[in-house]
Amino acid sequence: METSGTGVYVVVPCYNEEGAVLRGVVTSLLAAGHEVVLVDDGSREPALSAVSGLPVHCLRHAVNLGQGAALQTGMSYCRRLNARAVIHFDADGQHEVADIPKLLSALSGGADVALGSRFLPGSGATGLPRGRRVLLRVARLVNGVLTGLWLTDAHNGLRALNARALERIELHENRMAHATEILEQMRRAGLRVVEVPVTVRYTAYSRGKGQRWSGAVTILLDWLMNRLMR
Numbered sequence: 001m002e003t004s005g006t007g008v009y010v011v012v013p014c015y016n017e018e019g020a021v022l023r024g025v026v027t028s029l030l031a032a033g034h035e036v037v038l039v040d041d042g043s044r045e046p047a048l049s050a051v052s053g054l055p056v057h058c059l060r061h062a063v064n065l066g067q068g069a070a071l072q073t074g075m076s077y078c079r080r081l082n083a084r085a086v087i088h089f090d091a092d093g094q095h096e097v098a099d100i101p102k103l104l105s106a107l108s109g110g111a112d113v114a115l116g117s118r119f120l121p122g123s124g125a126t127g128l129p130r131g132r133r134v135l136l137r138v139a140r141l142v143n144g145v146l147t148g149l150w151l152t153d154a155h156n157g158l159r160a161l162n163a164r165a166l167e168r169i170e171l172h173e174n175r176m177a178h179a180t181e182i183l184e185q186m187r188r189a190g191l192r193v194v195e196v197p198v199t200v201r202y203t204a205y206s207r208g209k210g211q212r213w214s215g216a217v218t219i220l221l222d223w224l225m226n227r228l229m230r
Contacts, residue, residue, distance in 0.1 A: 007084035008104065009057075010034045011074030013067050014091035015041040019050035021093050021205060026051050028097045029089065037077060038091075041070040068178025072171040079166055086166055090157040094206040099198040103160035112165040112191040115151065116158030116198035127202035147183040151195055155179045158198055165191050 010029050014022055029036050037057040040047035042064035051058065059073055071088060078086045085107055089095055099116060106114035118125040125133075139154035155176075161169065168189040173181040186193050 007082060008035065008087070009037050009074075009078045009081065009083050009085075010087040010089050010100070011037045011039065011071060011078065012089050012091050013039045013041060013070030013074065014043065014047050015064060015067070015070070016043045016045075017047065017050070017091045018205065019045075022047060022050045022091055023054075025089075025091055025093050026054055026056060030054060030056070032097045032100070034087075034097070034100065037074045039070040039074045041065060041067065066173075066175030066178075068171045068176070068181070069174040071178065075161075075166055075169070075171075082163075083166060084163050086161050088157055088159040088161075092206040092209050094200050094202060095158045096199045096201070099158060099196070100160075102196050102198070103158070106194050106196050107160055107162045110192060111194040112162050113186055113193045114160040114196050115153070115193060116156045116200075117151065117153035117195040118156060118198060118200045119152045120195060120197040123197035124199040125202070126199070127207070128200070129202070129207060132202075132207075143180055143183055146180055148187050149183045149193065151183075153195065156198070156200070158200075165189070 012025065012029070026036055026038065035057075037059065038047060038051060040058065040060040042061045046060060048058050048060070057077065059077060061070065061073065075086055085104065087100055087103060089100075095116075103114040103116065117123055118128070136154050140151060143154050144150040165186070168191065169182060169185050171178045171181060171185075
């Protein structure tokens with residue numbers, strides 16, 4: 001499944017990203033022939049300035065709502081464009097553009113959703129701090145208990161969804177709890193989910209923007225509270 005001219009869009013949520021990093025991510029996606037939907041989640045300096053002159057779909061929240069809200073804005077936009085598939089791709093430079101064809105191949109092979117995993121054979125997680133590895137293992141167990149989907153990885157922002165999945169997923173968790181909510185929605189909708197080995201490159205920059213133990217607790221509490229209030 002190619003992206004050029006076939007209704008496949010790469011949704012990149014961003015918030016206060018360093019301009020050079022963001023432009024580098026978007027440029028690498030465009031160079032590979034992908035169509036980019038950039039969702040600026042109320043950054044102090046609008047992301048449009050970092051990608052000035054580049055052929056991207058640029059959406060912006062007037063205020064910061066959270067990554068879940070940014071992804072949903074991007075997905076809703078892609079639905080209006082009758083997208084055949086959508087890729088979720090982080091803006092901090094930790095994902096590999098070369099992994100996107102593997103995700104799309106999984107969709108072509110019959111999956112509704114392809115989730116990137118940094119812990120499958122053939123995958124990689126360069127520079128992954130030991131504490132982050134432990135946190136991801138705990139998150140994997142929590143996700144399995146809460147959603148019924150037992151995966152090898154948790155909170156990996158690299159995903160691919162086909163049109164069927166795009167139609168059935170509607171995120172309500174505005175912030176990072178969306179990473180658990182989306183799994184629950186996949187299971188409830190009966191979507192065919194597969195994991196694909198991908199490489200995640202941790203730099204000092206991306207590590208500084210990642211989740212910490214306190215943030216993980218907040219995510220869990222947000223998810224539980226919002227679930228009780230529905």
